[in-house]
Amino acid sequence: MAKNQRRLNLSQKYQLMTRGLDWETTYQPMDKVFPYDKYEGIKITDWDKWQDPFRLTMDAYWKYQAEKERKLYAILDSVVQNNSQQNISDARYLNAVKIWMQGVTPLEYAAFRGFNMLGRGFRGAGARVACQFQAIDEMRHYQTQVHAFAHYNKFFNGFNQHARIRDRAWYLSIPKSYFEDAMTAGPFEFITAISFSFEYVLTNLLFMPFVSGAAHNGDMATTTFGFSAQSDESRHMTLGLEIVKFMLEQHEDNVPIVQEWLDKWFWRGYRLLGLIGTMMDYMLPKKVMSWRQAWEIYWEENGVALFNDLARYGIRMPKHHETATREKYRITHEFWSTIYQFSHATALYTWLPDEEEMDWLCAEYGELFEKLYKPRYEYWRELDARGERFFQKRLPVVCNVCQIPIFHTYPDDPCKNICLVSEYKGTKHQMCSEGCKDIFDREPEKYCQAYIPPQQIYQGNCGGATLEDYRKWLHIRDEDAGEYYGSEDNQLWEKWQAEAARV
Amino acid sequence: MTVKFIGDSYDFPCSNRVENYGGDMNLYMVWDHHLIYCAPNAYRVSGDMNFRDFLEQVFQPDYAQHPDVDKVDWEKGVWQLENQGWTPDFSKSLKENNIAHNSFIRVSTPGLEGMHGVGN
Ligand SMILES: [Fe+2]
Ligand SMILES: [Fe+2]
Ligand SMILES: [Zn+2]
Numbered sequence: 001m002a003k004n005q006r007r008l009n010l011s012q013k014y015q016l017m018t019r020g021l022d023w024e025t026t027y028q029p030m031d032k033v034f035p036y037d038k039y040e041g042i043k044i045t046d047w048d049k050w051q052d053p054f055r056l057t058m059d060a061y062w063k064y065q066a067e068k069e070r071k072l073y074a075i076l077d078s079v080v081q082n083n084s085q086q087n088i089s090d091a092r093y094l095n096a097v098k099i100w101m102q103g104v105t106p107l108e109y110a111a112f113r114g115f116n117m118l119g120r121g122f123r124g125a126g127a128r129v130a131c132q133f134q135a136i137d138e139m140r141h142y143q144t145q146v147h148a149f150a151h152y153n154k155f156f157n158g159f160n161q162h163a164r165i166r167d168r169a170w171y172l173s174i175p176k177s178y179f180e181d182a183m184t185a186g187p188f189e190f191i192t193a194i195s196f197s198f199e200y201v202l203t204n205l206l207f208m209p210f211v212s213g214a215a216h217n218g219d220m221a222t223t224t225f226g227f228s229a230q231s232d233e234s235r236h237m238t239l240g241l242e243i244v245k246f247m248l249e250q251h252e253d254n255v256p257i258v259q260e261w262l263d264k265w266f267w268r269g270y271r272l273l274g275l276i277g278t279m280m281d282y283m284l285p286k287k288v289m290s291w292r293q294a295w296e297i298y299w300e301e302n303g304v305a306l307f308n309d310l311a312r313y314g315i316r317m318p319k320h321h322e323t324a325t326r327e328k329y330r331i332t333h334e335f336w337s338t339i340y341q342f343s344h345a346t347a348l349y350t351w352l353p354d355e356e357e358m359d360w361l362c363a364e365y366g367e368l369f370e371k372l373y374k375p376r377y378e379y380w381r382e383l384d385a386r387g388e389r390f391f392q393k394r395l396p397v398v399c400n401v402c403q404i405p406i407f408h409t410y411p412d413d414p415c416k417n418i419c420l421v422s423e424y425k426g427t428k429h430q431m432c433s434e435g436c437k438d439i440f441d442r443e444p445e446k447y448c449q450a451y452i453p454p455q456q457i458y459q460g461n462c463g464g465a466t467l468e469d470y471r472k473w474l475h476i477r478d479e480d481a482g483e484y485y486g487s488e489d490n491q492l493w494e495k496w497q498a499e500a501a502r503v
Numbered sequence: 504m505t506v507k508f509i510g511d512s513y514d515f516p517c518s519n520r521v522e523n524y525g526g527d528m529n530l531y532m533v534w535d536h537h538l539i540y541c542a543p544n545a546y547r548v549s550g551d552m553n554f555r556d557f558l559e560q561v562f563q564p565d566y567a568q569h570p571d572v573d574k575v576d577w578e579k580g581v582w583q584l585e586n587q588g589w590t591p592d593f594s595k596s597l598k599e600n601n602i603a604h605n606s607f608i609r610v611s612t613p614g615l616e617g618m619h620g621v622g623n
Binding site: 035036039040041186334337338341371372375376379380383388390392393394395396397398405406407409414415416417419420421424425426427428429430443444445446448449450451452454455456458459460465 | 505506507508509513514515516517518519520521523524525529531533535536538539540541542543544545546547565568585586603604605606607609616617618619621622623
């Protein structure tokens with residue numbers, strides 16, 4: 001190598017990688033080389049206006065990530081050596097980890113797939129490079145989570161079939177369908193859905209409760225991968241905001257298209273996060289904050305401020321945000337009631353809140369909780385005491401868009417189930433809300449194809465008509481499911497507590 | 504509005520079309536204000552089934568753990584089909600009552616509005 005060769009600085013390297021590597025094709029027209037980035041109607045006049053505030057280069061990326069991996073795996077090793085599974089607050093906590101492992105970890109993998117497609121799909125090289133880095137990040141998140149949770153799998157139930165039940169289980173079709181909806185859209189809608197709505201607008205409602213919940217409840221393994229992923233996430237959030245601003249600045253015709261996507265993905269994201277809110281309110285033995293409070297801070301303050309910022313581009317608040325805010329007093333209780341009565345068909349345990357937790361819920365949720373949900377739980381406790389633990393044996397109607405059982409109630413009447421109908425091609429489809437119905441009615445050709453678990457069970461495609469057959473088809477064992485108290489996890493935990501007391 | 508797509512057409516059948524039910528149909532029904540049962544129920548039934556039989560032998564037993572279940576008189580119910588007012592004929596079949604594939608039936612029973620009358 002020549003001694004006087006000039007070394008490139010980082011910004012020159014970035015410039016070469018994201019601009020210098022790109023060219024106008026001549027053997028084939030550009031529209032054939034990049035067939036996916038125009039059909040959604042988004043108009044880009046100058047891809048060079050793309051700004052990536054991180055300007056990552058390959059060598060910088062490998063260096064940062066390798067450093068993080070070294071630290072992460074050192075801690076995971078010590079988790080194993082120190083039997084840290086015994087330091088968690090209570091074995092009920094692990095059901096929060098199971099929800100994450102079963103429902104969210106596969107989304108990391110789905111994100112890896114989606115961003116790989118984008119890393120090929122955009123004709124601007126700067127955007128392609130950012131998406132390729134994110135694809136690698138997401139694969140890393142998937143792997144580190146599986147590695148971290150593998151330790152719990154040695155002791156506790158519900159961790160051993162995450163890949164299979166992700167594809168089959170009714171309650172996991174909620175997160176699964178969210179990403180598949182995005183992946184079957186075009187690249188601009190995907191990045192709006194995932195990078196902006198999910199990672200930028202709603203991430204604090206997802207990551208914060210889980211990672212700080214883990215820290216609060218003595219779960220070193222989860223806390224560590226959470227922090228390790230956090231610096232990646234801040235890059236992903238920035239990408240989300242940049243892409244939305246980029247689309248809005250490139251052409252005024254993009255504004256109504258982006259607005260429709262924001263409407264749709266706000267509502268889909270909100271519906272999905274109900275599951276995480278339920279985890280916060282019910283599955284963390286040591287609470288971080290309630291869903292209501294998190295919604296007020298992260299949406300009503302921060303989210304609304306963000307949308308106010310976007311107003312200068314002609315963007316308004318997402319449709320149905322008022323309904324989401326109105327539901328903050330009920331959504332997690334309705335969701336927990338549902339998981340509680342269907343937990344015999346999940347790889348999760350459920351339970352009724354104890355007295356102290358009931359007081360906390362009353363304090364956080366006030367009058368409606370005391371009037372409606374508390375007496376419900378008290379009645380179920382009565383049934384339990386009589387040896388008649390409450391399980392629902394009949395399949396429920398499920399929303400054709402968000403794929404959640406329609407436990408939802410009318411915005412102005414929390415005592416009455418809502419169930420809306422749209423007819424398409426002579427077939428009726430049921431939805432949980434005006435938000436989901438709008439999404440269906442906008443693209444009925446797409447949502448009429450949805451794979452809705454109870455419908456598939458009744459059509460005979462899921463191993464049989466009985467719950468036992470269905471559970472076998474899911475590869476969920478008896479001992480993975482149902483009531484927490486008396487479960488194998490519960491018994492093991494009690495045994496550890498008794499041993500610790502003797503020492 | 505309609506979906507945007509690449510290529511000449513975008514045309515797929517509904518995954519829950521009646522043809523997939525081997526002569527039966529799919530049906531949804533809820534007893535309002537009995538929210539300990541969280542959601543409307545789903546049924547695979549024959550359209551030729553008698554409506555009273557469906558109610559008493561299939562639907563009602565699903566609410567077995569609710570204290571209202573023994574007090575209910577369906578004849579006094581207030582009925583809706585697809586969220587519209589509707590008067591069923593108990594002696595006729597589901598089909599003859601205009602109940603179709605994927606129909607949604609709602610019944611409320613004034614005076615029986617769940618435990619403590621609050622919708623549970
Ligand atoms: Fe991730
Ligand atoms: Fe991410
Ligand atoms: Zn929905």
